[in-house]
Amino acid sequence: MEELGDLVRKHGRLVYRIAYSVLGNAADAEEVTQEVFLRAFRNLDSLRDTGKFRAWVARMSWRTAINHRRGWLRTLRRETAWHAISTPPAGQTELRLALRQQIARLPEKLRAVLLLSAIEGLESPEIAAILEIPEGTVRSRLHLARRQLWEALT
Amino acid sequence: MSSGMAACTEYRERLLDHVMGAPPAAELAAHLKSCPACASESKRRQVLGTELDAELRRLANPDAPAYLAARIASHQRPAPAWGARVAIAATLLAVIAVGAWLVNARRESQTAEAAAAISGWRSPTASLLLPPSQPIYKESSHE
Numbered sequence: 145m146e147e148l149g150d151l152v153r154k155h156g157r158l159v160y161r162i163a164y165s166v167l168g169n170a171a172d173a174e175e176v177t178q179e180v181f182l183r184a185f186r187n188l189d190s191l192r193d194t195g196k197f198r199a200w201v202a203r204m205s206w207r208t209a210i211n212h213r214r215g216w217l218r219t220l221r222r223e224t225a226w227h228a229i230s231t232p233p234a235g236q237t238e239l240r241l242a243l244r245q246q247i248a249r250l251p252e253k254l255r256a257v258l259l260l261s262a263i264e265g266l267e268s269p270e271i272a273a274i275l276e277i278p279e280g281t282v283r284s285r286l287h288l289a290r291r292q293l294w295e296a297l298t
Numbered sequence: 299m300s301s302g303m304a305a306c307t308e309y310r311e312r313l314l315d316h317v318m319g320a321p322p323a324a325e326l327a328a329h330l331k332s333c334p335a336c337a338s339e340s341k342r343r344q345v346l347g348t349e350l351d352a353e354l355r356r357l358a359n360p361d362a363p364a365y366l367a368a369r370i371a372s373h374q375r376p377a378p379a380w381g382a383r384v385a386i387a388a389t390l391l392a393v394i395a396v397g398a399w400l401v402n403a404r405r406e407s408q409t410a411e412a413a414a415a416i417s418g419w420r421s422p423t424a425s426l427l428l429p430p431s432q433p434i435y436k437e438s439s440h441e
Contacts, residue, residue, distance in 0.1 A: 147371075148370065148371055149367065149370075149371040152366075152367045152370050152371060153367060156362055156366065156367055156370075157361070157362055160360070160362035160366070161358065161359055161360065161362075164358075164360055165358060170360065170363070173360075173362075174362070174363065174366055177362065177366060177370070178366070178369065178370050178373065181370050182370065182373055237353075239349060239350070239353055240353055240356075240357070243350060243353050243354065243357065244357070247357075258354070259357075259358050260358075262354045262355050262357070262358035262359070263358050263359060264355070264359050287318075290318055291314065291318065293350070294314060294317060294318060294347060294350065295314060297346070297350060298314070298317055298343045298346050298347060298350075
């Protein structure tokens with residue numbers, strides 16, 4: 145059985161990015177990443193096929209991040225995170241600000257697929273498993289999300 | 299001229315699919331070849347689309363802070379192995395058994411003390427019930 149440190153090294157980036165795609169800020173994404181790995185490690189015995197750890201932990205990241213977002217304070221922080229156009233970090237380009245603004249305006253279902261599909265190494269079948277929707281739905285939502293985004297920005 | 303402008307407007311609406319990666323339809327491709335304004339607009343949108351894709355990837359792929367892995371590993375509390383679990387359970391049982399035995403022994407001791415106290419107890423007025431022939435007080439022998 146692998147050590148927790150090894151699992152974090154292998155899958156930490158993915159878990160963090162999934163959490164970030166839901167929460168939109170680093171502090172909450174870190175908190176969720178820690179929670180996911182500690183929970184996963186405690187329940188490792190219940191995972192019959194250890195080869196499916198990546199899919200298992202990716203799904204857990206999504207769910208944990210969604211639960212994490214439910215608190216009103218966190219919702220407020222999320223809103224200010226994705227809508228943070230009034231106080232942009234130094235060096236942020238106009239395009240980046242416009243993109244953030246338009247992503248924030250997308251319906252939740254479209255935004256989720258758009259951001260998950262932009263995560264390196266995450267393919268449609270994995271996104272479908274994370275969101276528990278058919279792969280075809282992932283593709284159609286992605287197309288719609290991109291179209292709405294591009295229409296607004298180009 | 300006006301029909302040409304109308305055609306350009308129509309073609310520019312179709313440009314979106316092209317920007318999103320679909321190859322231009324033959325009719326659109328032909329128009330782009332003959333219309334420098336639309337060709338320029340197509341080029342501009344493709345560049346913007348590429349920038350947007352890159353920006354989206356940047357936005358969706360933040361790097362987790364370096365300290366996070368170490369922080370998570372420091373919270374590691376591995377579940378005890380089966381041997382350790384059995385030992386913990388046995389210790390708990392032993393503690394419970396000893397505790398129960400101590401409580402029981404204390405209770406028995408208290409019961410015995412109470413029984414002894416009751417059996418040795420004499421009513422202060424019991425002497426009044428003695429027959430007259432029996433002296434209530436022992437006669438003093440110091441005279």
